[in-house]
Amino acid sequence: MISKIFLDKVATYNGVEFAPSKVNYIYGGNGTGKTTISKVIANKTAYPNCALEIEDEAIDKCVYNCDFVKEHFSQSSSVKGIFTLGKDTKDAQGYIAKKKDELDQLTKNIKGNQESVKKLKGNIQTEIDSFEKQSWITKKKYEELFRVAFEGYMGSMKAFSKKCLDEKTNTSELIDYEKLVERKNVLFNKSSVKHEQISNITVDRIVELEKSNILSTPIIGKEDTQIGELINKLKNSDWVNTGRKYLIESDSKCPFCQQPITNDLNQEIEDFFDESYEKQFNLIKQFKTDYESCVTSMLTTLETLRQMEIKIIDLSVLDEKIEILKEKNKINLMKIDKKLISPSNVEKLEIISDVLKDINSVIASFQDKIKQNNQLLDNIEEEKNKLKNEIWRFVFEELKPVITEFEKKVSGYKKGIDSIRKIISKKSGECRNLDQEIKTKEAEMTSTEYTKNEINTTLKKFGFVGFTIDDADAKGSYKIVRMDGCCVEETLSEGEYTFITFLYFYQMIKGSIDPTGITRDKIIVIDDPISSLDSNVLFIVSHLVKDIVSDCNNNKNNIKQVFVLTHNIYFHKEVTFRGARENLKQHEKFWIVKKLDESSSIDEYVDNPIQTTYEMLWRELDNLDKVNKATIFNTLRRILEYYFNIIGGLDYEKCIHSFDGEDKLLCRALVSWINDGSHFVNDDMVMYVEPEGIEKYLSVFKLIFDNMGHLNHYNMMMKIENSTETVT
Structure with a gap:
């Protein structure tokens, strides 16, 4: 079944969309775009800008329009035969019906499985959407600092999340955030330069002085x-x-x-x-000189380092340690001076080599940064690419728990899809086998004879006795012949031609021009089948169309959906009349096609929107207790005039003579003005009828329809359920 139709850049349609129901009545004037709808349904591929949303693409689409007539029918040559099972093959029909039910059940199961696959795919998409959002949060978190690596993925959530997933195979070293930022600031900073390496503070001499026991040895005479x-x-x-x-x-x-x-x-x-005393005393003095020289040299080196401008390191971290060094040096000098004053005293220096080692540790970290900086700048392009990979590795690791959970869920859904697809594949194979079995049985039992007889019976039944269809020379084909057996050779009237082409289409719905396609599901489209038909034949065609709609509503003859398109109000009213069958309302939709400023539109209606003046005249007869006595006669006369004169045509004398006595007089009164030439449905002439004569006029009014063979129309307009035998 077609659930949605989209029409664009075809005829006068520009982006028009509508959702049809099971049964669709589409009304519109000539040139509004009705036939375009039928053509798009018949062959969507010919209209690339249009689209059909359909459950089963392989379903047969049977479309009756001018293209159908040109393709399938000709007065002067043979036409394809219509294969049916016929009425004498009940066993075969039962067998095929059983297999068709099995096929339908399998198809239903497959559709259910396909829905399950669709649901699982929806779950996968939900997980993808969720992961994309979470990865996008990470992108926003780092985009300012790591924009150099994110280039090319900044504008697309989908592309960024896919890149994150692809980094699963990234083998770059995992670097912490601070180091990544530091390297990025070096590599992608235009002002970055190489720096001369700095040296450690030599501590060997101060360690040697600290180990000396000269201050701890008393000097005596x-x-x-x-x-x-x-x-x-x-x-x-x-x-x-x-x-x-x-x-x-x-x-x-x-x-x-x-x-x-x-x-x-x-x-x-x-x-x-003595001399020994003086010698030891002089050693202390020399020790002071050596100590002062060594510490002063180190402090000078540190002060020089502290004044250097190296942006990639923070030299201020040395300040505290330098101050500690100075303070300890000051204490040590005081202790040395005290030893010089009192050589016999024992003094012990404050250890400053530990501070110097700490300073050298800091300097070593500076040296590493300078070395890394210089190496980065020596191989800048290679290092930039390396850094980008390290950034993506960092991002992947941060998202790793989310990615693991995402992949776990998606993997589960995919396994479910694979499992269901195996079931679908198996059932599809069973469907193909069943379909082939049905086709084989159809090929054994089908023929074109039954359809030929049905069409000829219908022609005869409705007065088309001047021609019939017969078997053509080519097997499985028909030809149209006169009573003497000669081909009609383009001699059919337009009405006759229209009627037989529709009968051909009507029978084709029940069968198939393919001997193995009889039981296939069908979508039926009927586009204005009543051109040049008189009222009687128009009524018959309307009745046949209603049969098709009834089959669709009752799920018969494999008809799954119906579209009826027309510009004729009478035909529209005939085919849409439900009578007491209000249960059909749930399956039906009404549409009106309009064209304004060379642009077509389609409007949907819950109830039938076609209400004519003619129908309103009939509604005046609904309640006889409230009928207007002053206008009743004029109402009856206007109904007869419109239906018989404008639509159907009436032999007035024949009509009058079909009555006797008073009824004949009443009939003459009703029809005497019809042929006046100046009266139409909308005239306002009034004739007063006595109250006691109303029922008599109403009785004759009904009999006129009955005697002229139009009682069905009377029953339809009076909303009386038609109990007459269905025309076939």
Whole structure:
């Protein structure tokens, strides 16, 4: 069944879409675009800008329009025969019907499985959409810093998410975020330059000085003299040594008590502070000089380093350590000076080599950065590509939990789809076997004879006795012949030609021009089949169309959907009349095709939108208790005039003479004005009827339709369910 029709750039349609129902009545004037609809349904491939949304692309589309007549029918040559099973093959029909039911059930199961596949695909798409959104969040998180790697994927959520999935095979080293940013700032910064490498602070000499025991060794004089024993006993060598300077200036008097000092005592004091003492004391002085020189040199180097402009490193991290170094140096110098003042004291230096090692560790990190910077700039293009791969590896790892869950779900859905497709494949094979079995049986039992007899019976039944169809020379073909057996040779009237072509189409719906296609499902399209038909034949065609609609509603003859297109109001009213069958409403839709400013449109209606003045006249007869006595006669006369004179044609005298007595007079009264020439459905002439005469006129009014063979129309317009035998 067709669920949607899209018409664009064809005839006067520009982007028009509508959703048809099971049964569709499409009304529109000539030239509005009805036939275009039938042509698109018949052969969509000829109209590339149009589209049909259809459940089964292989379903037969039987379209009656001018193209059908040209393709299948000719007065002067043979036409293809219509194969049917005939009425005498009930066993074969039962067999085929059973197999067709099995085929339909299999097809239904396949459609159910296809829906399951469609649902699973929908689930996959939902997961894809969700993953794309999550990956896009990651993209937005890093796009400013990692734009250099994201180029080419910035504008498409789908492309970015696919790239993330593709990075599953990325074997680049996993680098942390800070390092990636740092490398990016170097490689993609136009102001980046190479830098001279910096050197470590040499600590060997300061370590050697720190290990020296010169400050921790007390310096005293000679101990093997009497004065030496006393000085050592009193532990005042530093005090005595200081006094020596004053003894020289006091003319051998004690600088403390002013008593004369003998030469022997003076000599003993000098002997106590011998050459060894002086040598050790000078070592302390030299130690201070060496120490000061070493530390000053290191501090100078550090200050020089601190003043360098190297943007890729933060030299300020050295400031705290340099201050610690200076503070310890200051303490150590004080300790050395204290040792010089009191050589006998034991002093211990503050260890500064540890601070220097810490400083060298920082300098080593600086050296690594400078080295990396210079290496990056030496191979900048290669390093840029390497960095991009490392960024994508970083992004993949961040999304890895999401990707793992996404792939797990999608894999499950795909396995489900594969499993169902295997079932579909198996059932499709069973369908093909069943279809071939049905075709084989059809080929054994079908013939064109039954259809020929049916068409000829219908022609005879409705007064077309001047011609019939017969078997042509070519097997499985027909020809149209006169009663003497000669071909009609283009002598059929337009009405006769139209009628027999529609009968041919009507029978083709029940059968097939292919001996193995009788039971295939069909979509029926009927485009204005009533051209040049008189009212009686028009009614018959309308009735046949209603049979087709009825078969569709009742799921008979494999008719799945019907489209009826017309510009004729009477034909439209005939085929859309439901009578008491309101249950059909759920299957039917009404459409009106309009063309304005060379552009066609299609409007949908829940109820039949075609309400004519003619139908409104009939509605005046619905309630006899409320009928207008002043206008009833005029209403009856106008109905007769419109139907028999304008639509059908009426032999007035024959009509009048079909009545007797008073009924004949009443009939003459009703029809006497019809041929006046100045009266139409919309005239407003009024004739008053006495109340007691109303029922008589209404009775004769009905009899006129009955006597002239149009009782079906009367019943239809009065909404009386037609109980007469269906015309076939």
